[in-house]
Amino acid sequence: MPMSTSRLSRLSASLACFGTAVTLCALAGCNTANTTMASGPTNADGSVPFKQIVTNGWLNYKANIVSVREGIVNGDMKRVAVDVYSDQLTTQRFSYRFDWSDAQGMPVQSATASLTSVTIKPKETITLTSVAPSPQAVQWRLTFLDKQY
Amino acid sequence: MKNRFLPIATTLSLALPLALAACQKAQYVDPKGNDLIVNADRMNIQDWNLLADQVVQSMVNSGVLARLPNQPAGILLNPVINTTTQQFDTDGIMKKIRISLLNTGRCEVIMTAGPGGRAEDKIAQDAQALKDFQSGKDNQVNPNNIPDATLTAKLIEDRARSGSTRQVAYVLQMSLTNTNTGRAVWEGEASVIKQGQRSSVGF
Numbered sequence: 001m002p003m004s005t006s007r008l009s010r011l012s013a014s015l016a017c018f019g020t021a022v023t024l025c026a027l028a029g030c031n032t033a034n035t036t037m038a039s040g041p042t043n044a045d046g047s048v049p050f051k052q053i054v055t056n057g058w059l060n061y062k063a064n065i066v067s068v069r070e071g072i073v074n075g076d077m078k079r080v081a082v083d084v085y086s087d088q089l090t091t092q093r094f095s096y097r098f099d100w101s102d103a104q105g106m107p108v109q110s111a112t113a114s115l116t117s118v119t120i121k122p123k124e125t126i127t128l129t130s131v132a133p134s135p136q137a138v139q140w141r142l143t144f145l146d147k148q149y
Numbered sequence: 150m151k152n153r154f155l156p157i158a159t160t161l162s163l164a165l166p167l168a169l170a171a172c173q174k175a176q177y178v179d180p181k182g183n184d185l186i187v188n189a190d191r192m193n194i195q196d197w198n199l200l201a202d203q204v205v206q207s208m209v210n211s212g213v214l215a216r217l218p219n220q221p222a223g224i225l226l227n228p229v230i231n232t233t234t235q236q237f238d239t240d241g242i243m244k245k246i247r248i249s250l251l252n253t254g255r256c257e258v259i260m261t262a263g264p265g266g267r268a269e270d271k272i273a274q275d276a277q278a279l280k281d282f283q284s285g286k287d288n289q290v291n292p293n294n295i296p297d298a299t300l301t302a303k304l305i306e307d308r309a310r311s312g313s314t315r316q317v318a319y320v321l322q323m324s325l326t327n328t329n330t331g332r333a334v335w336e337g338e339a340s341v342i343k344q345g346q347r348s349s350v351g352f
Binding site for chain 1 (some may be wrong): 181182183195198199201202205206209210212214215244245246248249252253254255
């Protein structure tokens with residue numbers, strides 16, 4: 001059954017709107033953050049189960065967390081090491097930041113916490129590390145942001 | 150006729166700059182976010198954070214803080230040697246390092262003594278001297294003023310250019326000395342390298 005001219009024009013208009021939205025999203029990079037945190041106690045070998053909130057699939061391809069380890073330094077300060085793998089065939093860049101909180105989940109401010117820019121080569125695994133800003137800081141959260149600029 | 154248009158012209162000439170000023174965009178940005186201005190040829194505030202963070206992480210990760218004598222160890226900081234081409238208050242970096250070290254609970258900064266007898270906090274120094282006098286210890290050196298460790302820091306810069314691309318590197322070098330032995334027990338280096346043609350926003 002042939003489509004009427006008005007229906008065709010409505011369909012093409014909808015497609016155009018969808019295309020524009022996709023293009024705008026691609027241009028903006030859909031720069032939402034991916035967040036990772038420990039989801040359970042540290043295993044005997046130092047590895048830690050973790051959970052991720054992935055809102056940016058593209059970012060997750062180039063900054064994919066493969067393992068997390070925790071340890072103690074100076075007797076009472078927690079430290080964390082996160083292995084990140086890039087599945088891409090070109091060099092990629094992204095930014096990350098560790099935020100720490102105490103046992104009650106209250107944020108522990110760090111004077112030096114900042115968003116750090118990283119370059120990762122194709123199929124490379126790098127390790128991101130952080131030390132708790134104080135002995136009270138026992139929980140961490142790692143935020144990834146896509147490099148846009 | 151001219152006089153009729155004069156008030157309108159005057160009003161417009163006054164209103165126009167005000168209207169333009171109202172259009173100027175100013176906003177607060179997250180100091181830990183990625184909307185900060187980045188200059189390829191000078192040090193920005195986020196560079197202070199990055200340099201301080203790297204050396205603090207290195208120092209804490211080394212485990213040296215737990216091995217310092219007299220926990221929490223009293224430390225004194227030497228003035229930063231700034232050999233960069235930029236004039237700025239190096240406390241922008243050193244204060245962050247001090248805060249981070251204090252937060253570890255392993256160090257305390259001595260405020261009542263300093264290089265050449267110049268205390269950082271003169272009021273505290275006077276108060277301490279008064280307390281020492283009252284307790285009859287004013288003829289002795291207060292042991293709390295003797296640092297268990299000292300920090301030295303140097304900030305250096307390297308510039309390079311290829312075509313229209315400029316590169317600047319800032320390197321912060323630090324040493325922690327145990328005053329019991331007089332030996333450096335930790336040394337660290339942090340660097341920030343930036344490239345670009347002109348100022349841009351981003352991180």
